[in-house]
Amino acid sequence: MLKLYNTETRTKEEIQLQGDTLTMYTCGPTVYNYAHIGNFRTYVFEDLLRRTIKSFDFPLKQVMNLTDVEDKTIKGAIEAGVPLATYTQTYKDAFFEDLKTLYVEPVEIYSPATDYIPQMITMIEALIEKGFAYQGKDGGVYYRLSAFPSYGRLSHLKLDELQEGASERVSDDEYDKESATDFVLWKSYDAKRDGDIFWESPFGKGRPGWHVECSAMATSLLGPTIDIHVGGVDNIFPHHENEIAQSEGCTGKHFVRHWLHAEHLIVDGKKMSKSLGNFYTLRDLLDKGYTGAEVRYLLLATHYRTQLNFTFEGLEAARQTLTRISDFVHRLRSAAAPTGAAAPIDDARTAFKGALGDDLNISVALAALFDFMKKVNTLIDAGQLTANEATRVLDFLQELNTVLAVLPLEEKELEIPAAITAAFEKRQAARAAKDWAEADKQRDYIHEQGYLIEDSPTGSRVKPL
Known part of the structure; x- marks a missing residue:
């Protein structure tokens, strides 16, 4: 039996197959830079989850999105003076290379957001038609949270509290939304901000909001109701709450049966940040001489919650x-x-x-x-x-x-310097001749050079300290 903690119900629940295949959606990277070790804490957890699900003999179809259209990717492409696809491809390639280094198993489908713009537009049109969304004066399209009373059930926040907090932060003349808590589905084109990056739509030129991207991809690829949705705890609010509102508003069906979220990674007891000098990508750790297996083991060995x-x-x-x-x-x-x-x-x-x-x-x-x-x-x-x-x-x-996926089961031939090998052979010969002083001398030399002799009932060998 496989029981997993459900963020929404706050209880452990047995995973049961509802159809022919267990469906799982996992939030992937925003490909504007190299992923950091905090990101990979979540991806390694998701890999452990995936492998465990398969070990319990569940047939699995997993989707991971790649967020390649978003404020940061657009800004990076404009600053670099290259097309958006060219800019993000560098970081997509790096991400897959890093996954391979960490022995993360490929999922069935990777979905770049830019491949699903038509599906996002269709979802937004449906939400407008059903009264869940509206177009603001600025041309952008917004989700009307007041039309979705169960908003907050995942994060266990109440809509009236969110509205009160938002009204304290934003005055009515600072936005083109009906309510401060409404969130964007389609961002109207801004030449200064977006350069030549935009898509045509029934709402005018622009691009989708981040939240609707995942809803459209998840429901398009896995259906209106998916079994498991996974991400980091920072995704719970507002991203996953917004996904629920969008998806259920569009389809009228329960969006996710089981939510899982990985806790944060901190560094030396502090939040990871570039300003503190404790920000690390996987590549930074590899440059320091650590291996992908060592990093994977560290990220794997602490419970995901x-x-x-x-x-x-x-x-x-x-x-x-x-x-x-x-x-x-x-x-x-x-x-x-x-x-x-x-x-x-x-x-x-x-x-x-x-x-x-x-x-x-x-x-x-x-x-x-x-x-x-x-x-x-x-x-x-x-x-x-x-x-x-x-x-x-x-x-x-x-x-x-x-x-x-981290156990070193393939025995590798150790590269031992010739001088160390010679000292080891002299030590073995001295032991056979019961010349303990010479044996100890060779052993001490080997140790001083950064190696040790491992004696066992099956024989002896030299290995690095």
């Missing part, structure tokens, strides 16, 4: 954890006891899957993995793990990795 405090100490800990798993895999490949005991695979599988089935409880799932490794290491130490049983363990780790 818990705020993640990113630190470089945490990245180092992730590196050590992956090294520990790599060492375990090496021991498995060397295990060759003539007879032995069975590894507790079934118990570990039950514990791992049960944890993920409980709202993606990743800490408990990883604890089940490490407890399993400890028990198998005990068998290896006791000379009780046969080669066949070691293969079963490796196959089980591969099974877990279809969900985690």
